[in-house]
Amino acid sequence: MSDESGDVERKVATEIKNVIEADAQNPVAVAVADDESPMLKIYIDGFEEILEYLSTTDILSLRQTCKCLQKVIDNYIKGKLPAIKVGYGKEILHKDCKLPSSCAKLIKQITVCSSAVDIGSIGKIEDILGNVEKLIVSGTLELESRKTLLQCCTSLKYLSCPYIRGRMVGNENEWLLQTYPTLEHLEMVDMDHSDEMSMPELKIFLELNPNVRRFSTFSTLPLKLMLQSLLGSKVKLDQLDIAVNCLLTEMVDCLDLLNRLYDEGVYKRLHFYARFIYNTDEINQIASVSGLEKLYLAVVMTSPSLPHLPELKEFCIMMDEDPDEAFSFETVAKDLVNVERVYLRLVDSDQLTQLIRHAPKVKEIKVEQLVEGTYFERLVIDLPALNNERKQLAGACKITLYVDDFVFVTTKYALFQTDFSKIELKRADAVEWEHSIFY
Known part of the structure; x- marks a missing residue:
């Protein structure tokens, strides 16, 4: 131009x-x-x-x-800007919620965040629920309300729902024993910590619903019991998302169970979210798991180096230090042998430059918060300089860099151009960069 x-x-x-x-x-x-x-x-x-x-x-x-x-x-x-999702309505459902029927076709996602929602509340928006594709239940619901809600969501593709804690009264987890023909992704949270609790419903659910190709779960569950319940099952998942606290005493056992499940064909791809990383041994243990496609390290309190991970395609990291005190990204960049996507919560421009210089197969980098450095001053990224850095790396792919909207616009005004031979700048909303389990 x-x-x-x-x-x-x-x-x-x-x-x-x-x-x-x-x-x-x-x-x-x-x-x-x-x-x-x-x-x-x-x-x-x-x-x-x-x-x-x-x-x-x-x-x-x-x-x-x-x-x-x-x-x-x-x-x-x-x-x-696909992440903005024009025409994809989101609503929060509570007891006195009134949603006009004219919005029925637009509302694709509903969050139920109150135990006060009852069958009467659900009945008032039954015509809207038939178009909902994503349902998030963040609170406990009375058994009949939960059953009615799920029955009304006939187009449901994604369900996030808590596993009822313990064995209270009745069949609180009866919903897991039903079939959901359109469901593709199940996320379960807030599971019980009791060592006496078995989890037969999960295995039954996944076997009853072979259309569910992805299962995600948070670190509050008894992870070992959950993994054990899937051994020897007929469950076949394309993707398994696991979030764990690395302080978990049974971590090694859980990693071994994951390898056994992979060998049995229970899952093809693993997205692993690890929190509280104190030493590189923990990273090496996680790296030993088969099928590891995405690794998200949160609250990292060491300078990690990654072992050889030929299957790893996406790497995300959130350090527990200020960017100017954190480790050098050069070593990590060289370890990202086949990684194509990198997500950074907080990074300075000099660390970002190290990734651009040393990770040849990386195609996309998303930065939530960029701190000023050599090639980033007054909210303007020096794209020509970064492009030259990338050119010097043999066999380097072109990188698309996703940044804060204000940084993008400021840089656009300053340079006119945002697309160069080896690097292109885009807004964060230009990509749907999903973290199924986010800290």
Whole structure:
């Protein structure tokens, strides 16, 4: 893109931003572009480039101005910012919740966060529940309410639900003994810690529902018992997500059970979320597990080096130190033999540069919070310099770097260009980077 072209589009974006801000301050006044406005000189094909200079908030505000722009921006969002999910409604269900039937087709996700939800509350939105694809139950529900809720969700693909603690009264986990034809992903949380508790329902559920190809669970469960219950079963999962506390006394036993389950074909891919890493031995033990595709290390209190992990495709890390005091990423970068995706919660630009210099197969990096350094000052990333760093690495793939919306826009304004031969900058919302179990 020429500087002249980029300057026109930047001026248009600035004008749009000013209009949005003026309208926000005075909703009654409507700002109209005059005949000299550069906005009128931009054809629809160039409109997406104008949007690159606006924050996500401004883009969504502009979307509300007229039906024509709404259609154009919706297409832009679906193609460039899929994480925003236009037309994918989310609601929180409580006892007095009133959801208009006109929203039925838009609402795809519902969170039930109160035990006060009863059959009456559920009945009022039964027509909406039929379109729900994702259901999150974050509190305990009365048995009949739970049963009715699940029966109404006839299009359910994802279910996150607590396993009832202990053996109280009745069949609190009866829902696990039913079939759910459309369900693809089950997540279970808040399991009991009792050593006397067996878990036959989980095995039965997964055998009754072979359409469920992914199972996720948090570290509060009796992990060893859960894994033991799946030995010798007919369960076949494409993906198993496990989150554990590395202080767990039975860690070694659990890792051994995972290897046995892999050998039996219970799962194909393992996403492992480990918390409280005090030494490299713990990382080496985790690395010994078969089928390890994703490794997320949270609250790391050592300088990790990774063993050879040929199957590992995604690596995520959250250090327990300030970036300027943390370990060098150079060693880790060289250990990421076949890793294609890296997720960083907090990192400074110099550490990021080490990854770009030394990890040839990495294609995507997402940074939640980037701290200033050599190639990142005043919220502007020096992309040409990073591109040159990447060029010097033999056989290096092109990297897409996903950053905070404000950093992206500021860099775009400063450089005009965000796409280079070996590195491209995109907004965080440009990718749906999922962490099934997130700390």
